[in-house]
Amino acid sequence: MASVVNVETRDTIRQFLDGHFTTIDSLEQVGELLSAEEHTHKQLEEEERVASRRVNELSVKAAAAANGVHAKALELIDIHSQIAGSITDSDTSKWDFGDGTAVMDFVGALASDLQTYWKLRQAKEYMGVVLNIEQIAERAAQALPGDTQGMVSALSSGVELLSKHGGGVNQEGAQQLAEHIRQTVCNIWENAERAAANGLGESLRKMRWPGKVDQSSDAALREFDASFSILARLEHIVRESETELQRNGVELLPEGAAALPLTHLARAVDIRMRFHFESARETSRADKPELWLSRIMGMVRNMVPLLESHVQDLYNRTGLAAVDVRSKFIELVLPIVERKLMRDREEYQNNGLIVAQVARELAGFEQTLRDAYFFEGAGVLERFLDDSGTFAAWVEAERARAIKLYMEAIAAPDAFEPVYAVDVVGADEPRPSQIAQRAVMLIEDIGERYEVIPSCMQRLQMLATAQFPLIIALVEDLESELDEFSRVSLAFMRDAVEGTSGPTSTAAQLQQLAAWYHTAWFVEEAACDWNCSELYVAMWAGVCRHTATRDSNADPRDWREGCDAWDERDQRVLDATPALDNDAWLDGGIWERTIGTLGALRQRILGLMGRAISKDVIAQLRAYRKKTTWATEDENRDSVSAVLSVVILELAHLVENLSELVPYTALVRVLRGLANEVDSFLVDRVACVHSFNTNGGEQFATDVRAFDRVISLPIEGGARVLPRAYESARILCCPASSTDSTTSDMTLALDEWTPTVLDPAIDEDEALMVLAKLGIRRLALNDVRRLVRNRIDFAGYTIA
Secondary structure (H helix, E strand, O other), X not given: OHHHHHHHHHHHHHHHHHHHOOOHHHHOOHHHHHHHHHHHHHHXXXXXXXXXXXXXXXXXXXXXXXXXXXXXXXXXXHHHHHHHOOOOOOOHHHOOOOOHHHHHHHHHHHHHHHXXXXXXXXXXXXXXHHHHHHHHHHHHHHHOOOOHHHHHHHHHHHHHHHHHHOOOOOOHHHHHHHHHXXXXXXXXXXXXXXXXXXXXXXXXXXXXXXXXXXXXOHHHHHHHHHHHHHHHHXXXXXXXXXXXXXXXXXXOOOOOOOOHHHHHHHHHHHHHHHHHHOOOOOOOOOOOHHHHHHHHHHHHHHHHHHHHHHHHHHHHOOOOOOOOHHHHHHHHHHHHHHHHHHHOHHHHHHOHHHXXXXXXXHHHHHHHHHHHHOOOOOOOHHHHHHOHHXXXXXXXXHHHHHHHHHHHHHHOOXXXXXXOOOOOOOOOOOOOEHHHHHHHHHHHHHHHHHOOOOOHHHHHHHHHHHHHHHHHHHHHHXXXXXXXXXXXXXXXXXXXXXXXXXXXXXHHHHHHHHHHHHHHHHHHHHXXXXXXXXXXXXXXXXXXXXXXXXXXXXXXXXXXXXXXXXXXXXXXXXXXXXXXXOOHHHOOOOOHHHHHHHHHHHHHHHHHHXXXXXXXXXXXXXXXXXXXXXXXXXXXXXXXXXXXHHHHHHHHHHHHHHHHHOOHHHHHHHHHHHHHHHHXXXXXXXXXXXXXXXXXXXXXXXXXXXXXXXXXXXXXXXXXXOHHHHHHHHXXXXXXXXXXXXXXXXXXXXXXXXXXHHOOOOOHHHHHHHHHHOOOOOOOHHHHHHHHHOEOOOOOOOOO
């Protein structure tokens, strides 16, 4: 057989060589090829030796692993026997695992049983845990209802068991067991907390709370202390195991919750609040916030002595985080108030005026908490008004109510009738009309209601929406009345019939104008007072601060133009506390433009008064203007001209009435305007157009003095109010020559000073200087020349 192989091998080699090495050159490469093949053969031999060593090592390890599996299998079989009662094969300890193939076969055979054995072992452990948790639950149930300490102990054991077995392998059985433990712990917690809370509530009832707490009962105090301490112990258990509880998905106390004993003290308030004011009972009324707020304040007031004298010390011994129990108790009561507000939110939005009442009561409630109990925490009012729907309902209700009441007042026939008689309020004080008093009261009522709003921006929105429209409406109504007055009343001449009694039409016009004047004045004075009040000063400071932040060159008085677009950024600026050293905003005020508008309106009314009285007087002076007896020889020059006597009397009556209708400063302004009209009339329409002799001039001087006395009588200081007419009278009654007798106070006669004044060749300034030395300073040079020319008894010089 070997020879056959050799022959075949040789033939194969020969064929290989004949096929690949056909030339001598190719045969030279045979040596190189054989060397390469030899090297490859050696490498393969080395790799075979390494593989053999590796197989031996793995065989040893496999044998060790098989032995370990064998030992584990025996252990599992023993567990299975204990559970299922089966008999372990006595020959298993003699199994031979020397052969690697046998090991793998054995492992494969045990693979399915191994999982079963492991589950059986887990089941045994789970059964023990279930037994423990059931025993804990039974202990807790047996402790109900009186043995609260037993429930606390059971809870502690349950939390400990949950920490050990609550989490772990993500298997269905383990998850179900963990859920069962969690549920049991939660049930124990709820029962223990409820029992301790009931004990706390019962002890408070025995101490007569929510009435005034009676601390004289030692038994009630001991019961209170026991329940309080148990609640503290429950919290201790939870806080100490908080990490494990969170890991197992159990939340017995919310994160950041207040101390459990204090929470249940506040819950006692909550229970009574829900019963009386958050149910179908008659006491649950949204429009009566004073009822439930006073009830809560009463419960707080009666609880505080117990908190200060007993609970604070009791709490300090619990080891919980240090707090002021009084302040914390109040802090826990406030969410009850907030919940009630949210419950009635729909009713507030349907009737916005209730919001004003609620805000006022809330502000008083929080102020009492701060003043009486030194509470420094956040209140409820600001959050209540932060609800845009609620605040918008309040603003709209205030606006609608104010406009409705204003329209009713302005439509009344006596809208501009004075509220008080002249003898009650002097002329130097504003006498309000019915509409002025109504408008001011409406504005002040709105301000008093929204004064409690903490937010400056919301105050400004209320001001712009509910108060300013009233001022605008009043100003527009006054301007409408004045426009109508100017169009109708002043379009007619005086219509007085001699012999009739009662006030003239001019007197009636003045009375009507005075009513409008006092309306504007009263509201203007009120606005000045508002501008200096604390409420509006703070609002003005916010406006100035906001304007400076947005645009340093802007006028803060223009704040209303953009207030509808304000957002949260604007609110932060407006509501910020102003720096104490920044008083630049003190200039001006929130009502400054209102004051300016009303002041301008008053000046317009005074102008109309002056026009009315001037028109009446000038109309009566028509006959006086046509008088042609100024050059007579009448010796009775001490009496007023006959055609002027009635005018003087009626003018005196008008001036007297006017002095009772308007303040002194306004009277002076009207009379000065009247004096200018009369002064111009006497000079331009009488003195400069008629011919006079000395007697006529003295008569004119008497008339001028009569006018001057009537018009200047109310004016302090006795200053002449008809200066041009007075100077004209001096010229008209000046003696023609120094030899003439006269009563004139001129130091020189006409023939002594007129050549200098009347000569066109003389410089005008020199002529005026001469006149000034004679006491004639208000008349123009041309007027003087006309007056001299009108002296028919003086022909000493003719004007070219």
